[in-house]
Amino acid sequence: MLYSLSSWAARPAARLTLWLLLGWLPLLSSCSDSKDKPVVTPDPTIKVASTASLGSFLTDKEGNTLYYFTRDTDGKNVCTGGCAAVWPIFYEADIQVGGDLQASDFTTQMTADGKPQTLYKGWPLYYYAPLVNGQNVREATGQTSGDGVGNVWYVVNPSYSVMVATKSVVDKSTNQSGNKNFLIDAKGRTLYTFVKDDRNPTTLATNCTGNCATVWPPFYTSGRNLPSALKGSDFGTITRTTTTSGPYGDGAVTNQQLTYKGKPLYYYTADNQTRGQVEGNGLVSEGDKWLVATP
Known part of the structure; x- marks a missing residue:
């Protein structure tokens, strides 16, 4: 004997079977979707570069070298006035790291004139922008010409001893x-x-x-x-x-x-x-x- 769908669904056992099938469908669909979606790892906003002479050192996401100032010993930015023009502060709101770097080692601190600056292990971070034809021009990606300037500026090796x-x-x-x-x-x-x-x-x-x-x-x-x-x-x-x-x-x-x-x-x-x-x-x-x- 043939039954219509409505009459079959009216039976108690059939209703339970139908309910279970309908309840599991979204879950099965969700599992399938999650397996198909690749895990996306954010690109690092802080990177590590290296040279034979300097070893490893920090850069920004574009590969621009970051420096520390020995006079910032107490953890405060003391590079002001003309110094600030030659050594612009580095700030990154979204810290993403890779390799052996730890995001928790990076913090933010306000400078004396109210600008945010990124610190690494308590040291404020800077770029180098020497005078070129009367203008302060930041050094190009991959350059490390700021290292050793005045015996007070150095690249930031994440493993300094x-x-x-x-x-x-x-x-x-x-x-x-x-x-x-x-x-x-x-x-x-x-x-x-x-x-x-x-x-x-x-x-x-x-x-x-x-x-x-x-x-x-x-x-x-x-x-x-x-x-x-x-x-x-x-x-x-x-x-x-x-x-x-x-x-x-x-x-x-x-x-x-x-x-x-x-x-x-x-x-x-x-x-x-x-x-x-x-x-x-x-x-x-x-x-x-x-x-x-x-x-």
Whole structure:
């Protein structure tokens, strides 16, 4: 016997079957659509380029080189007036990264005149626009002619081991201040040398131990990614006879210490692991004077 669709749908079991079929159709269609649609990865707005002489460094999405200013040690843009014309600020609202870069390392900060600027690991980023026939003209894509200008401008290597900072530093022994270029770690924390290490170069590993090493923790990094002002050959390692642990060693015990031109490098605990803090320059303790490590 033949039944019309309406009479078949009127039966309870048939209605349930029809309801289930109609309910699943949108889901099946959705699954099919999602499989057919490719995953779109946004193009990076921050890229990494490299050269044989400079290693890796940051660029914008067009490949234009980005720089850091050693005088921005405290994390604020201090390039104003005529400086700002030669070094235009870089700003990118939509940060998209690739490779080993982390988007969380990029932040935005307002300049003194109210303009947004992108920072990388706390360093404001800039372009280079030197004077050409009386006009400030940004360098072409792929150029790195701004690196090393004035010994205060450098490309931004995302893996710097040691960096250079510049600021007015007080000598605690004389209370006199003056601008200095000095070494910092990758987080902007000041590095020091101990005059006693100059006086007793044959006993470097024992010149600062015990309580001294607690107040002046040794600095060590295995990396040699450096701004162009520094040479990897100037850095070495000594093995210490005692070990220390603490916040400057990320909680890890170490028996090695980095040296610069033969001088061991230290932190100072009173700097409180804060970038740009320089509380130890000129202090006399542990039998001799401590100074910022100058390149």
